[in-house]
């Protein structure tokens with residue numbers, strides 16, 4: 532999926548050329564309301580891709596941000612594709628429930644994320660997703676975003692845990708799947724020639740370590756497969772942040788790395804299928820703003 536972006540973009544990120552200077556304008560934004568809140572009749576609301584109702588707003592980036600800061604509505608910077616970092620947060624939002632936030636799409640295909648406007652006003656690192664919190668501060672790094680959203684949700688079920696022990700357990704597994712599987716899988720892709728095209732002049736890559744990263748990820752998945760014996764989800768009998776992080780990464784990365792979904796890892800394969808058919812995974816294929824993604 533990302534590979535498709537690369538070929539058209541090579542010239543924008545050639546060494547020494549600096550960043551693409553894309554402007555974020557006419558971003559598509561949609562306000563998501565907690566499922567239990569019924570939108571007022573005649574307000575133009577319509578069902579979103581996952582049955583969530585939202586109001587589609589067309590606006591420019593700058594004024595919208597000011598307005599959002601004033602009315603303290605969280606703003607989620609989504610992408611135009613369910614990428615390995617975007618998909619887990621989208622899934623988390625759907626699975627968590629009880630959240631009210633606006634969404635704007637940052638086009639990876641158009642390199643909006645590397646544009647000066649996005650880097651200066653949202654994320655200097657030029658990465659998505661990001662979340663502007665209720666205090667106007669931008670949060671990046673997907674686990675931090677999910678943790679924040681979990682605390683901000685009103686109603687629904689916590690996906691981090693309800694007691695100190697439960698939270699510690701979920702965080703332990705989340706860190707394990709991130710370090711042992713998700714990051715090596717992403718590093719594996721970043722060692723491919725597609726990634727080289729996409730990131731030329733933008734990220735330091737290590738194609739010579741590609742095999743090593745795959746071995747690390749395989750080892751992590753093998754271990755988890757053994758540990759998942761007789762468990763429905765990674766932390767027990769409920770889908771939690773660790774499941775969402777891992778599934779979002781594995782599902783999106785398996786589009787380019789078929790080796791990730793190895794049917795010989797039977798427990799992991801059964802878990803993956805359980806996750807795949809869940810409502811939140813299906814809903815997360817489409818951006819929260821309701822735009823059609825290439826995979827949807």
Ligand SMILES: N[C@@H](CCC(=O)N[C@@H](CS)C(=O)NCC(=O)O)C(=O)O
Pocket residue numbers: 614615616617639644645657658659660671672673674
């Ligand atoms: N460390 C960040 C990683 C975010 C990230 O790498 N996002 C990717 C999309 S999956 C991105 O923005 N790639 C576009 C680019 O680097 O140009 C996190 O955990 O949220």
